[in-house]
Amino acid sequence: MKCPFCDTEMIHGYLNCGNAIWSERKHKISTLPDSVEKYALHLETPLLSPHHIESFCCPKCQKIILDVSEYDHNLD
Ligand SMILES: [Zn+2]
Incomplete structure (x- = not known):
């Protein structure tokens, strides 16, 4: 994938x-969204290993x- 800002080839990896x-x-305390805010990438605390977000x-x-x-959001 080429960087959309500078056209350099990007490095594939994972956000852990x-x-x-x-x-x-x-958010000051929790990562739970309220009923009106727009959010994306809502991840619960992982049970075993960290989340691995392809990036x-x-x-x-x-x-x-x-x-x-593929992650929880309300952007629709
Ligand atoms: Zn770049």
Whole structure:
């Protein structure tokens, strides 16, 4: 995959993480979304090993692109 910002070939890898949420707001305590916020990549605390989110990292401009389409969201 080519970086959409600088066209450099990106490095395939995984975001290794525990519970997480991408949200339009900052969460102070928990990662549970409320009823009105838009969110994506909502991950519960893993039971065994960390979550492994397939992704690409640009070695030049150091941006990471995540495909989060298979994870819990309410963007529709
Ligand atoms: Zn780049």
